[in-house]
Amino acid sequence: NAGVMQNPRHLVRRRGQEARLRCSPMKGHSHVYWYRQLPEEGLKFMVYLQKENIIDESGMPKERFSAEFPKEGPSILRIQQVVRGDSAAYFCASSPFSGGTTDTQYFGPGTRLTVL
Amino acid sequence: KQEVTQIPAALSVPEGENLVLNCSFTDSAIYNLQWFRQDPGKGLTSLLLIQSSQREQTSGRLNASLDKSSGRSTLYIAASQPGDSATYLCAVVDSGYALNFGKGTSLLVTP
Numbered sequence: 001n002a003g004v005m006q007n008p009r010h011l012v013r014r015r016g017q018e019a020r021l022r023c024s025p026m027k028g029h030s031h032v033y034w035y036r037q038l039p040e041e042g043l044k045f046m047v048y049l050q051k052e053n054i055i056d057e058s059g060m061p062k063e064r065f066s067a068e069f070p071k072e073g074p075s076i077l078r079i080q081q082v083v084r085g086d087s088a089a090y091f092c093a094s095s096p097f098s099g100g101t102t103d104t105q106y107f108g109p110g111t112r113l114t115v116l
Numbered sequence: 117k118q119e120v121t122q123i124p125a126a127l128s129v130p131e132g133e134n135l136v137l138n139c140s141f142t143d144s145a146i147y148n149l150q151w152f153r154q155d156p157g158k159g160l161t162s163l164l165l166i167q168s169s170q171r172e173q174t175s176g177r178l179n180a181s182l183d184k185s186s187g188r189s190t191l192y193i194a195a196s197q198p199g200d201s202a203t204y205l206c207a208v209v210d211s212g213y214a215l216n217f218g219k220g221t222s223l224l225v226t227p
Contacts, residue, residue, distance in 0.1 A: 006160075033213065034212075043160075043205070044118070045214040056214070091159060104150060105215060107160040 002027065004094050004108035005074075009075045011050075012114045013082050020079040021111045025094030032075045033105060034067060037089040049075060117211050118143045122218035129196055130226050137191040137221045139206030144184050149190050151180050152205040154220065157158070160205065196225045 005024040015018050025032050044061040050070040057067065064082075069075040079086055089112050093105035102104040119142040129135050137155040141225045148167050164173045164180040166189070172181040176182070179192040193200060209217040 004121070031213070033215075034217070037216075040219075042217040042219040043215070045206075045216070048213050093160075093215075104165050105160040106151075106162070109159040112157075 004106050006090075006092050006108035007109050008111060009041070009109060010112050010114070012116060014116050015083055016081050018080040019082050019113055020088070021079075021090050021092075021113070023075040023077070023092030023108060025092075029096050029106070031096035031097070032069050033093045034075075034077050035093065037091065037110075039088070039103075040087075042046045046068045046077075055110060061070055066100055079113075082113075084115045087113055087115045117142055118208060118216045119220040120206060120208060122204075122206055122221050124221060125219065126222040126224075127222050128224040128226065131196060131198060133196050133225075134192070134194050135196055135205075135223075136195070137147075137204050137223070139189040139191070139218055141187045141189075141208050141216075143210055144187050145210055146184065147209040148180075149189050149206065149208045150178075150215070151178075151189075152207065154203045154205055163204075196223075198225050198227050202227050 007022050032049045035043040037043045047067045048056040052071050064080045066078045089110045091110045093107045095103050095105045119180045121140045123138045138178055146168055146208050150165045151163045154160050166173050166182040177194040203220040205220045207217045
């Protein structure tokens with residue numbers, strides 16, 4: 001059973017470009033979470049999605065960031081017009097039905113975004 | 117707002133020593149607490165999950181305790197090995213799904 005997959009593993013963008021980060025949850029998991037780890041900071045929750053629904057996006061910056069989890073295909077975290085402050089490691093996690101209160105979240109290897 | 121603090125930020129021990137990592141949280145109304153391991157450039161691996169009704173969990177050389185009323189957890193690693201070198205993260209779930217992480221303890225076990 002493959003784990004959570006994220007791609008690309010490393011992404012370099014110039015200021016003003018768009019970044020698209022993809023996450024494929026573990027087989028059978030319908031809940032996806034995105035976290036961001038800024039340099040010298042702990043991981044911070046960004047958004048929680050179920051298939052075709054955004055459940056909680058309270059941790060997402062109000063502008064330039066969006067997330068989706070379509071019926072088919074991976075979850076996508078999209079950052080428009082990237083700035084240097086967006087440079088971070090972005091982790092995706094998935095869990096089975098419970099949504100995380102009784103089950104652990106399984107993390108992917110992360111995408112390291114560098115904005116030049 | 118939940119604040120999770122981990123002490124110490126970094127720790128270096130010789131191989132074979134037993135060690136304790138500490139985690140504290142400000143709001144005791146949690147669903148569970150988890151300890152993760154993060155290796156450089158890699159993702160997180162879940163080590164132990166303690167439900168709010170539990171006091172401790174054990175896995176091999178690892179033992180995690182939870183004192184919810186005082187807002188504290190400890191991760192005990194017995195007979196440390198160089199392969200244990202990594203960053204250890206503590207996280208609590210208090211809203212039903214979002215993990216609130218501490219900044220971690222960076223552990224180095226020297227041969």
